[in-house]
Amino acid sequence: MGIRRADLLAVLLAAVGESVRFGSELTGFEQDAQSVTLRLAGGEEFGGDVLIAADGLQSTVRERLVGETELRRPGVLVCQAAVEGMGPSPEAAFTEVWGAAMRFGCYPVRDGVCWFAFLPSAGADALAVAGPKELLLERTESWSAPAREAIAATPAAAIVCGEVVARDPIERWTEGRVALLGDAAHPMTPFTGQGACQAIEDGIVLAECLRDDPHVAAALRAYEARRLPRTSEIWNRSWAAATSVAKKRRTIDPARQKAFAAAFERVVWKQPEQTIAEAF
Structure with missing residues (x-):
């Protein structure tokens, strides 16, 4: 939800x-x-x-x-926005896409969707020069839906970016x-x-x-x-x-990508499932 x-x-x-x-x-x-x-x-x-x-x-x-x-600074930037009037992905209520040097996610809310994108802090200069919307559109040019569609539908002024921090x-x-x-x-x-x-x-x-x-x-x-x-x-x-995103580069090792895809359902997606299901 x-x-x-x-x-x-x-x-x-x-x-x-x-x-x-x-x-x-x-x-x-x-x-x-x-x-x-x-x-x-x-x-x-x-x-x-x-x-x-x-x-x-x-x-x-x-x-x-x-x-x-x-x-604590893991070395990650986050850009995020809400888009009114855009429906959720038909495949799932929550969608997340992992790519080279960027991770994108979106989920439905009242009257639209919210989306977020994580990038290594090393890309801060490019973000400042091109602007968040243009840089994110360039990074998602070959990506599957709904990443590029959500970013394109967002007014540039509505995209908020900042550094990810913790204690x-x-x-x-x-x-x-x-x-x-x-x-x-x-x-x-x-x-x-x-x-x-x-x-x-x-x-x-x-x-x-x-x-x-x-x-x-x-x-x-x-x-x-x-x-x-x-x-x-x-x-x-x-x-x-967070630190795994900070280490990402704009190139992908095909062998590593294949191994990761095979383990995603069993390892990565299992963690949020367990978090939600655990009693507290």
């Missing part, structure tokens, strides 16, 4: 109502045995029973808990009444398509742990213990896939 990020956020926002506050910058927090106090830019303070930090790749709370950790897995997500969630805990590369999925799983497990144990600190430790092994394993697979 594919869903636009904005649509998912709208569903979640509707579920929690007016309790969400935007435009507030967290500058620090303090906790004791009974509560947590947040400090915001401007001097405001708010108290609560627990602090769940889902503040992403640049998490302020993560830095306070475990210190600053460097960004190393950490062994501690919680401290007392404070816990990390999602990219604040395990920011991974997008190569397994599991970044947002793992954040959703985090939320489900966290809710179960807080429901089942009235002692907040113990509940958060249980959440950490349940989630660490799975997210670390997926992080490692995602990082390995």
Whole structure:
């Protein structure tokens, strides 16, 4: 199932109502045995029973808990866009094409498709000179559908490109009444398509742990213990896939291509199947 990020956020926002506050910058927090106090830019303070930090790749709370950790760069660029009015590939709901020096994928969402393309960072200069759309069209000239069709149907201004980054897995997500969630805990590369999925799983497990144990600190430790092994394993697979793209060249060894094709169903495609089917 594919869903636009904005649509998912709208569903979640509707579920929690007016309790969400935007435009507030967290500058620090303090906790004791009974509560947590947040400090915001401007001097405001708010108290609560627990602090769940889902503040992403640049998490302020993560830095306070475990210190600053460097960004990891696998050497990959990503270009992506959404195309309205374009139907999905007739062969499959999700399509991925692997080629020399590029990997492309697309999937259906409401009113169209979303697509992405990964390229080695070594191609950044060519991307800047030609522009994303022209370079991607040139790279997919001989490719099968729907890669070239999706790129051609996308307005050049709608294509967003950036560097793929991550942070190393950490062994501690919680401290007392404070816990990390999602990219604040395990920011991974997008190569397994599991970044947002793992954040959703985090939320489900966290809710179960807080429901089942009235002692907040113990509940958060249980959440950490349940989630660490799975997210670390997926992080490692995602990082390995990213580095494999970074090493790709614009030529293909026919013998290696034949061997890889033979093993694809048995090895490569089995991994996302197992990830989706595994209990968490």
